[in-house]
Amino acid sequence: MSEINSIYAHLLSPSYKQEISNWLKEDVPSFDYGGFVVGEAQEVAILYGKSA
Structure with missing residues (x-):
C-alpha cells in the first residue's frame, strides 16, 4: 500500500468490500x-x- 493510502486506511470499515x-x-x-x-x-x- 502506498504511503498516501495507508494514512487513510484506518477510516475504512474492515468490511467495506462486502x-x-x-x-x-x-x-x-x-x-x-x-x-x-x-x-x-x-x-x-x-x-x-471474464472466464475462469
Missing part, C-alpha cells in the same frame, strides 16, 4: 443489456466477460 458489494446488489440487482441497446438509432454494443 458493504460495497451489498450496495450494488441492492441498487442494481440485474442489468437488462437488451433494454440498454434498444432504440431508434443504430448503435453498437460491446459486452465484456
Whole structure:
C-alpha cells in the first residue's frame, strides 16, 4: 500500500468490500443489456466477460 493510502486506511470499515458489494446488489440487482441497446438509432454494443 502506498504511503498516501495507508494514512487513510484506518477510516475504512474492515468490511467495506462486502458493504460495497451489498450496495450494488441492492441498487442494481440485474442489468437488462437488451433494454440498454434498444432504440431508434443504430448503435453498437460491446459486452465484456471474464472466464475462469
